[in-house]
Amino acid sequence: MAQLFYRYGAMNAGKSIEVLKVAHNYEEQGKQVLLLTSKLDTREQSGYIASRIGLKRRAQALGASDNLWQIIQTENSQADCVLIDEAQFLTLAQVQQLAQVVDELAIPVMAFGLKNDSRNQLFPGAQALLIYADKIEEMKTICWFCSKKATMNLRITDHHPDYGGEQIYIGGNETYYPVCRYHYFNPPLTNN
Template identity: 50%
Template structure:
């Protein structure tokens, strides 16, 4: 039976690396996969899943108009990076893709934003996913990082602003809950 999987973590835990590895594993066995990333994330170019370790791959993109049920032909697996940017309806479509059409769907993303608030896509993935796994990461203090903070160009924490502001290490840090509230 196919499942909807949600693999989440704070920033820099290797979500994109894990997604690329899963795609490689399927393809090495001669199976076709479909990969998606959020069109809003253009840090490395449109439609590129890029690991901070270096591997990169051109993939399809999703935006608010993407219908995963209509846009996904029969494949062995669907992989979604930056899944926090999925809409509620899209998470429901991916759940249906797994449950009704029998296609495993593995989503990778952040659980919460820099204010500690859930992203809508992540909230629905936590509600509907058949299998949920936290990918581990470490805070600068040595504890397990579970939160993200946004920083300015000088490295000073920003506590207010729009939920979505695309960036990498220059814009965000992963922290433990104690450091998040400090």
């Protein structure tokens, strides 16, 4: 039975590598996958899912106005599974379209992404996935500064914590640290 899965975690939790692993497992069994990612993620190259350990793979880049029901139904009706990286950037309508794909086309959809931003606000896509997903799973990683579980993303600007700014600001390890709640409010940063 097809379901809508949402796997979330802080930065560095291994979400992108998990997308690539799941795609490999499906394809090794002769099944077709449809890989999707956000146009907003430009850390590597638009239209690619890239892990921090160096693996990357081409994916269809999505914008906020793209209709996922139409894309999946018409262009890729042979897909055995839909895998989405950077799912926090989806819109409410797109998450509802994914639920429709699961319910009406019986194609499983696995969405991977952040839950909360660096201000500890839910991303719109994350909020919608928390509502509509059949299964929700946290992917764990450890705090940048200690061995506790990281549940938050700390944005760093000029070696200082940045608790404001725009919700969407693309960056990697130079910009964000996965942190526990304590170190979110008390980061031991230096002014190098």
